[in-house]
Amino acid sequence: MTGENNLGSKIKQLRSNQNLSLEELAERSGLLAAQIEKIEKEAIIPSLSPLIKIARALGVRLGTFLDDTDHLGPVVVRNGKPAEGVRFTSEENGSREHLNFFSLAADKAGRNMEPFIVEIEPSQHSDYKLSTHEGEEFIYVLEGQIEINYGKELYQLNAGDSIYLDSIVMHNVHAATTQKAKVLVVVYTPF
Structure with missing residues (x-):
């Protein structure tokens, strides 16, 4: 990155x-x-x-x-070609759990959805901080296992599983094991 x-x-x-x-x-x-x-x-x-x-x-x-340039037509990201990466954290202090976001549409002008490939690094701590924001999220597990704290519920997803959730509900996405996980995430935030 x-x-x-x-x-x-x-x-x-x-x-x-x-x-x-x-x-x-x-x-x-x-x-x-x-x-x-x-x-x-x-x-x-x-x-x-x-x-x-x-x-x-x-x-x-x-x-x-995430944008460097705006492209009016479709944006294609080829297999094996790394998408631009941006590192976010799911912890406010940035000290433990990290999510590496690779945008799949950074050059698309006027988009309403944000598709990412996200690499989720495992954490040795279990005190995940829940967060909330406007919009909706679709998460599809490509590799590994993840856990999603969503309100008072806990969802465990394996490769091939997906979840569609309202982002306004307090939530946190993290690796379920000591292994890295990879997910496809599409975030919609109303403008």
Whole structure:
């Protein structure tokens, strides 16, 4: 992955283009200014939930943080050709469990869905932090086993299993074993 795709600098540039201070973006997004500053300086790896809140506060699609160019026609990602990677974490402090997101449509202009291949690295800890954001998610397990905390329920999925869920319900996706898992995820967030 190339510098986590300069996620922090893209957020800072979008904020600057709109003449927003850190405090104004924090107020709009419901996040702390210190958290946004750390994300912009790439001092922490953010989870998906704050990124969605920042995108909505800036009035852009989540995919804007992943885009390098916009392509009007279809976008094809060939087998064996690595998609651009972005590293998010499912932990707010970025210290343990990590999800490596590889966008399958980073160049598609005006998209409403965000398809990713996600590599889920296992964690030795079981105190997973649940998060919530607007939209829906479809998850299909390609390799390994995952667990999904969804509200008060726990779902275990194996290769070939899938789940479609409302992202507004508190949830967390993590490896079910000490082995890495790989999933196809399609995230829809209303704009």
